[in-house]
Amino acid sequence: MNTAVKLSHNDHVPDCRDCPIRHRAVCARCEAEELERLEEIKYYRxxxxxxTVVWAGDRMDFVASVVSGIATLSQTMEDGRTQMVGLxxxxxxxxxxxxxxAAYDVxxxxxxxxxxxxxxxxxxxMEKTPHIGQRLLEMTLDELDAAREWxxxxxxxxxxxxxxxxxxxxARRDASLNLKGKDKSMVxxxxxxxxxxxxxxxxxxxTVSRQITALRKDGVIQLEGKRHVTIPDFERLLGETGDDSDGGYLV
Incomplete structure (x- = not known):
């Protein structure tokens, strides 16, 4: 059973101008008048x-931006196995x-x-507001880069x-959303x-638990509990990813 809850403006949801993802979302470049038009067609869930937000193959009568939390994109194969393909x-x-x-389960x-x-x-x-189309194109290209990275x-x-x-x-996404630099410890x-x-x-x-423990023992990350992470030196963490300084793979 779908237990999603639709929220109204009486539920203290953010105004577009105060939205925590405003500077990164599809509406990032919108001007005041364009935001007012978006306000007229938006709602929160x-x-x-x-x-499950939506199943692959379901008809979608909405598009959306993630405001808070995290979701997965996954695909089910014919034999029932499920592969997560994106975050x-x-x-x-x-x-x-x-x-x-919908192309994937969300x-x-x-x-x-x-x-x-x-x-x-x-x-x-989108047809009347170039700012939305331009930003969505940028996000789609970023998504393509992320898929290649994965x-x-x-x-x-x-x-x-x-x-x-x-x-x-x-860590990079958290820093970007909260407008924090990478020159200090990231928490x-x-x-x-x-x-x-x-x-x-x-x-x-x-294997995941063993590798996280190893990164902690080596001082690459610090852990409080299982999920609260501090990165003392982001460049050192990047050195553990196998990527070179230009973002490519070290061979």
Whole structure:
């Protein structure tokens, strides 16, 4: 049963101008008048951890931005096996204008809030508002780069490099959303359980736990509990990812 809750403005949801993902979301370049048009077609939904937002093949009458929390993109194969193919972090976009059906299962990994836009009005607004189309193109190209990065991560990197890479990706996003630099210690909560990390990276739970412990013992990361992470030196963490200084793979 779908337990998503639709929120109204009486539920203290953020105004577009005060939105925590405003500077990264699809509306990042919108001017005041354009934001007012978006306000007219938007609504919020919340999903508890583990709830499916949409199933692959379902008809979607909305597109959305992740406001808080994290979701996974996954695909089920004919024999029933499921492969996680992507993560949706705050400011990431769900759905595609011009496409009626969902391409992947979208599942809330943590408690999730998404800002939804009715699809047909959003598509119409895109035609009249170049800022939205331009920003969506930028985000799509970023998503393509991320997909290529994950092909490399899953295919060539060691277990330690995979864990370091995932932590670095989450750390960069947290810094970007909170407008923090990387010159100081970075502190954040991992949004994924170790089981979810293992599933996403194609590793066993034991391997994930062992590699996280090794990174902690080597001083690359500091842990409080299982999820509260401090990165004393981000450049050192990057050195553990297997990427060179230009972002390429070290061979």
């Amino acid at each position: 919340t999903y508890p951890a583990g709830q 949706l972090l705050p400011s990431d976009f769900i759905g595609r204008p011009g496409r009626d059906d 599942t809330a990994t943590t408690d999730l809030i998404i800002c939804c836009f009715r699809k047909r009005p959003f598509e119409s607004l 092909m490399l991560l899953l295919g060539r990197k060691t277990a330690r490099e995979k864990i370091a890479s995932l932590i670095a990706i989450i 954040f909560d991992l949004p994924l359980t170790r089981e979810a990390m293992a599933d996403y990276l194609g590793l066993t739970l034991e």
